[in-house]
Amino acid sequence: MELKNSTILITGGTSGIGLEFVRQLTQQGATIIVTGRNLEALEKTKTAFPKIHPFQSDVSKPQDIEKLYKDVTRQFPELNIIINNAGIMRLIDVEDTRLDLENINREIVTNLSGTIQMVHQFLPHLRTKKSAAIVNVSSAIAFTAYSSAPVYSASKAGVHAYTQALRLQLEETNVKVFEVVPPGVNTNLQNDWVLQPNPSMMMDVDKMVNIAIKGLLNDKPEIKPFLISIIKTVSRLMPNLLLRFGHGEFKKFKQLTANY
Numbered sequence: 001m002e003l004k005n006s007t008i009l010i011t012g013g014t015s016g017i018g019l020e021f022v023r024q025l026t027q028q029g030a031t032i033i034v035t036g037r038n039l040e041a042l043e044k045t046k047t048a049f050p051k052i053h054p055f056q057s058d059v060s061k062p063q064d065i066e067k068l069y070k071d072v073t074r075q076f077p078e079l080n081i082i083i084n085n086a087g088i089m090r091l092i093d094v095e096d097t098r099l100d101l102e103n104i105n106r107e108i109v110t111n112l113s114g115t116i117q118m119v120h121q122f123l124p125h126l127r128t129k130k131s132a133a134i135v136n137v138s139s140a141i142a143f144t145a146y147s148s149a150p151v152y153s154a155s156k157a158g159v160h161a162y163t164q165a166l167r168l169q170l171e172e173t174n175v176k177v178f179e180v181v182p183p184g185v186n187t188n189l190q191n192d193w194v195l196q197p198n199p200s201m202m203m204d205v206d207k208m209v210n211i212a213i214k215g216l217l218n219d220k221p222e223i224k225p226f227l228i229s230i231i232k233t234v235s236r237l238m239p240n241l242l243l244r245f246g247h248g249e250f251k252k253f254k255q256l257t258a259n260y
Contacts (some may be wrong), residue, residue, distance in 0.1 A: 001133050001176060001216045004029040007079045009072060011059050011118065012086030013052075014041035017137060017185060020209040021083060022049055028213065033072060033079070035059075035086070059086045059114030060106075069121045080129040082122050084115040084159075085137045089152045093257060104151065111155035116162060126175050133176045135216065136163045140183045143232050167221060180212045181224035203227070 008025055012018040013034035022032055026049055035057040036042050042054040053076070057068040072079060088110045092099070115136055126132035142160035145153040160179065167177035185203050203225065215223030 001081075001178075001219055002131065003081075003213070003216060006081050007031040007033070007076050008081040008083060009033040009035065009079060009122075010083045010085055011035045011057075011114070014038065014045045017182065017205055017209060018083075018085040019045065020205045021085065021212070022052060024206075024209050024213055026051065030081075031076070031078075033076060035068060059084075059118060060109040062117055065114075065117050065121050069125070073125050078129075079122075080126065080132040081135065082118060082126070082133075083135040083137070084118050085135075086114055087111045087137065089149055091148045092151055094150060096257075107151040107155045108158075111152065112158040112162070115159055119166065123175070127173060130174060131176075132174055133178060133216070134166065134170075135178045135180060135212075136166075137180045137182070138163065140181060140228050142181065143228075176219065177221065178216060179222050180215070181222060181228050182208050183225060183227045 003025060008030050010018050010021050010025075010032065013022050013032075014036040018034075018036075022034055022045065026032055032049070032052045034042065034045055034052050034054045036045075036054070037056070037058045039056050042056055046052060046054050055068055055071060057064045059065060088107050090107065092104070119134055119136075123134075126134065136159055138159040139152075139156040141149065141153045142156040145157070147153075160181075163177060163179040167179075170177055183203050185205050185208050208225065211225050212223050
């Protein structure tokens with residue numbers, strides 16, 4: 001996939017993996033469109049990368065996606081790649097009755113429904129391009145559930161399954177479908193967690209995005225660091241091993257939250 005002369009839209013591009021995509025794709029010479037919910041964060045990103053084009057938009061809101069589509073395709077008719085990166089991850093105890101129904105659904109609405117709705121809205125436009133791509137960011141947790149983040153686990157497993165189906169449906173078209181599968185990555189996603197992850201088990205965000213860009217350039221459908229290959233193999237051969245290991249973190253989380 002050629003990136004240098006592409007016009008690329010990145011959701012959730014003001015922090016974490018999205019912001020690093022902005023940084024490295026700018027270096028590739030692409031035209032970059034960045035979306036995010038927070039106007040201040042968008043302005044800060046624009047200051048850091050003056051050549052980008054920011055749009056305030058929330059992927060959890062269908063009306064925002066509809067407006068984004070109209071504005072972006074009018075101003076940037078050459079748009080040919082979308083990167084569905086926007087995401088939320090929370091540590092949740094399913095017995096926590098303080099979470100109402102709307103709140104408990106936040107990761108599904110943003111991570112899964114947001115991705116599906118972005119694809120559905122932008123696909124007709126991408127089909128008009130000679131070369132186009134959809135890049136969905138999933139997670140290692142798509143292959144082995146993490147009991148501390150049950151809704152996030154469900155959302156990313158859904159993104160993985162949806163991406164596989166999407167790739168098959170579009171295999172005879174001009175639109176390539178990629179899945180980027182990060183392990184735990186050092187970003188601000190975990191900033192407000194009561195239980196912080198072990199830094200030694202986390203990957204640096206610049207290394208992860210560098211792998212992703214190399215994968216896009218080489219047309220690799222499922223883009224993942226070597227660690228993910230190990231996780232997939234272990235989850236297939238010894239599925240309970242990773243589940244029980246991760247569940248130990250939930251027990252620590254439950255103890256910590258009991259003190260609040």
